[in-house]
Amino acid sequence: MTAEIDRRPALRDAADAARYAPSIHNTQPWKWTVHPDRLELHAVTGRQLAVQDPDGHMLLLSCGAALHHARVALAAAGWQVRVERPAGDPLAVLHADRQGAADPAAVELFEQVKARHTDRRTVGDTPLAPAVLDDLVAATERAGARLHLVGRDQLIDLAVIVERAQKTESADERLQEEIAEWVGGERSGGTGIPAANLPAGLPLTTVQERDFGTAGTLPVGEGHDSAATYAVLYGTGDDRVEWLRAGEALNALWVAATAHGAGVLPLSSPIEVGYTRLELRRLIGDLGAPYLVLRLGVLNEASTKPSGTPRLPVDQVIDEAP
Ligand SMILES: Cc1cc2nc3c(=O)[nH]c(=O)nc-3n(C[C@H](O)[C@H](O)[C@H](O)COP(=O)(O)O)c2cc1C
Incomplete structure (x- = not known):
């Protein structure tokens, strides 16, 4: 029965959530393609730092972070996710296999995904336990x-x-x-x-x-x-x-x-x-x-928290497969 569920809205939501992933200099060097049954992650070399990152290592770390964001978003919506990582293009393919009740731990994780940001202020005086x-x-x-x-x-x-x-x-x-x-x-x-x-x-x-x-x-x-x-x-x-x-x-x-x-x-x-x-x-x-x-x-709560960094609009990072 689940095979008949249209997965596109869930996959699109996951790609949308992944816009907030961290990336080197906030280049967001990724693009998603939403298929009826899967979500593909592609690297965008046009947003690669050609001088600083000629091997694309920081680009790949950034794309990996976006992939994790999408995985957490799908898990929080109750989807069981299977990930393939072909060595070329696409970088990864996400299959949302089955939907059940959302695991509360996954929902909590998704809240943290949304709260995550880079903080360049000095750290507080107490070391991490x-x-x-x-x-x-x-x-x-x-x-x-x-x-x-x-x-x-x-x-x-x-x-x-x-x-x-x-x-x-x-x-x-x-x-x-x-x-x-x-x-x-x-x-x-x-x-x-x-x-x-x-x-x-x-x-x-x-x-x-x-x-x-x-x-x-x-x-x-x-x-x-x-x-x-x-x-x-x-x-x-x-x-x-x-x-x-x-x-x-x-x-x-x-x-x-x-x-x-x-x-x-x-x-x-x-x-x-x-x-x-x-x-x-x-x-x-x-x-x-x-x-x-x-x-x-x-985190140093004594000084003002930085505001969020900008993100590319949806149409620049998400494509719908024909
Ligand atoms: C692979 C990678 C390398 C990064 N390197 C640095 C760095 O050297 N210095 C720095 O201040 N921030 C670094 N960042 C943080 C990014 O600048 C930050 O993720 C981006 O500006 C988006 O902001 P946000 O994390 O607050 O959403 C790095 C992030 C990633 C994913």
């Missing part, structure tokens, strides 16, 4: 990647790696020009990071945040990052499917963090610069391929 960190490690592993928590003894090494990567990127004029296309100002096109979401000045932290080369208007707070926990998202290899899965895991851990009132700030520079990525690999004891550095911490 070990049980919360354990939960984030477990959420990452369930989603198919791994999380290395950087110990106090490795913090300075990490700070040096991040600083070197930032210096390399800051010295690259073409890369800075590309960033300027996506970051700063009012952003009327539905993409990019508005000034309101960028720190008014870079906070004084041990591990520096990305310097976008343009100051914003977000008050970052008085704090430091001394109570932050840094982590490296990593996995077994470097093929496209592994990067896509890492994006799904990134979102799974981000949503779990949101449920705990914890903030996640990705730092991608040390992954984008070849030699610092190698240094990161050594930092995690050669356990696997590093995909992203993350700052985890209790």
